[in-house]
Amino acid sequence: MAIEAGYSGSSAAEIVGITYRQLDYWARTDLVRPSLEDARGSGTRRRYSYRDLLELKVIKKLLDAGLKLETVRSVFAYMKENLGEDVTTANLVIDGNKTVLIRKDAELIDLVKRGQGVLNILPLASVKDEVDAGIVDLPANVSSLALKREATGTHG
Amino acid sequence: MAIEAGYSGSSAAEIVGITYRQLDYWARTDLVRPSLEDARGSGTRRRYSYRDLLELKVIKKLLDAGLKLETVRSVFAYMKENLGEDVTTANLVIDGNKTVLIRKDAELIDLVKRGQGVLNILPLASVKDEVDAGIVDLPANVSSLALKREATGTHG
DNA sequence: ACCAGCCATCACACCGGCGTAGTTCGATCG
DNA sequence: CGATCGAACTACGCCGGTGTGATGGCTGGT
Numbered sequence: 001m002a003i004e005a006g007y008s009g010s011s012a013a014e015i016v017g018i019t020y021r022q023l024d025y026w027a028r029t030d031l032v033r034p035s036l037e038d039a040r041g042s043g044t045r046r047r048y049s050y051r052d053l054l055e056l057k058v059i060k061k062l063l064d065a066g067l068k069l070e071t072v073r074s075v076f077a078y079m080k081e082n083l084g085e086d087v088t089t090a091n092l093v094i095d096g097n098k099t100v101l102i103r104k105d106a107e108l109i110d111l112v113k114r115g116q117g118v119l120n121i122l123p124l125a126s127v128k129d130e131v132d133a134g135i136v137d138l139p140a141n142v143s144s145l146a147l148k149r150e151a152t153g154t155h156g
Numbered sequence: 157m158a159i160e161a162g163y164s165g166s167s168a169a170e171i172v173g174i175t176y177r178q179l180d181y182w183a184r185t186d187l188v189r190p191s192l193e194d195a196r197g198s199g200t201r202r203r204y205s206y207r208d209l210l211e212l213k214v215i216k217k218l219l220d221a222g223l224k225l226e227t228v229r230s231v232f233a234y235m236k237e238n239l240g241e242d243v244t245t246a247n248l249v250i251d252g253n254k255t256v257l258i259r260k261d262a263e264l265i266d267l268v269k270r271g272q273g274v275l276n277i278l279p280l281a282s283v284k285d286e287v288d289a290g291i292v293d294l295p296a297n298v299s300s301l302a303l304k305r306e307a308t309g310t311h312g
Numbered sequence: 313a314c315c316a317g318c319c320a321t322c323a324c325a326c327c328g329g330c331g332t333a334g335t336t337c338g339a340t341c342g
Numbered sequence: 343c344g345a346t347c348g349a350a351c352t353a354c355g356c357c358g359g360t361g362t363g364a365t366g367g368c369t370g371g372t
Contacts, residue, residue, distance in 0.1 A: 061273060061274055062274060064252065064273065064274070065227075065250070065252065065273060065274030065276065066223050066224050066226070066227025066228075066230075066250070066276075067222050067223060067224070067227075067274075068222050068223070068224050070222070071221075071222025071223075072222075074222075091268075094221070094222070096220065096221065105265070105268075105269065108268060109261070109265055109268075112247075112261075112264060112265075112268075112277060113261065115277065115278075115279050115282075116279065116282045117217060117220065117221060117278070117282070118217055118218060118220070118221030118223075118276055118277065118278045119275075119276070119277040119278075120221065120222070120274055120275070120276050120277075121268060121271065121274065121275040121276075121277065122273070122274045122275075123268075123271050123272065126271075126272045126273070
């Protein structure tokens with residue numbers, strides 16, 4: 001029994017609460033690709049990292065908020081670079097076609113006051129919490145192992 | 157030369173910056189109907205009130221922010237009742253599937269801090285400003301007249 | 313009363329974002 | 343080493359939200 005690092009496609013989908021078709025479509029259209037192992041034809045399998053799960057969950061929350069997938073795509077051009085350490089404290093703020101990460105409440109308030117267009121604000125802390133909760137709820141085979149390995153930073 | 161109250165379909169579309177097809181589609185699907193005069197078959201004409209323009213502009217800004225039209229529809233179930241006097245000062249806040257109008261900054265900050273999901277915030281002052289600017293930019297025939305009549309509350 | 317212009321309507325097409333069903337592999341287990 | 347299984351792939355369809363003409367009825371101006 002080989003040790004399974006990361007999460008399979010269907011596991012990932014279940015954890016973050018999306019359909020497999022969505023996960024598959026997003027992977028094919030380059031929105032979120034599994035960073036541990038990409039698919040190379042039928043028979044192969046995708047392996048998603050914990051961080052991939054965070055990204056997927058962000059997308060789901062943006063979709064739930066009523067954003068178009070197209071918008072999400074442009075957001076992720078920026079996101080992928082800056083979704084770093086401070087995932088627990090920062091707020092993701094979408095201002096028209098610009099996207100920023102904001103850590104201090106004061107800056108956020110400032111933005112809101114100056115706002116001309118629509119601001120979309122997503123607290124990233126809730127994203128991590130919900131992903132973790134989703135992992136615990138799983139049938140518990142692969143996931144607990146994988147979670148430990150990921151959490152201790154041993155996924156490379 | 158009869159006095160034309162309100163705005164024709166194509167004028168309204170131009171003022172708020174949308175295509176006629178959008179305006180038409182939204183009218184047919186009950187999102188925003190012209191409140192002065194609805195269409196009754198080809199040959200008839202729609203007449204939009206100033207307030208209709210505000211609603212249309214809100215929709216455009218929400219679309220520009222990347223929201224799905226479907227989301228906008230649910231927002232407007234609430235909006236239509238509460239888009240009242242304080243159009244200049246309030247913020248429209250969409251929290252998941254709930255929509256609220258918030259006037260005080262403090263309340264807004266509170267919401268942002270407690271936020272679990274995505275918040276969409278639209279300052280309504282900018283909506284009025286941009287609609288007014290759009291009206292001035294028009295070929296100036298009907299619009300100036302109509303603006304006066306509407307602004308002084310003489311549209312019923 | 314006619315003509316021109318405006319605009320609502322109709323018919324058609326298109327594209328993104330999926331859902332559904334069936335097929336085909338590679339991995340794994342016995 | 344063969345059977346089974348899970349998942350990636352393919353093909354097809356659907357629906358919402360438009361864009362693009364073409365058509366045809368009002369209406370205002372003369």
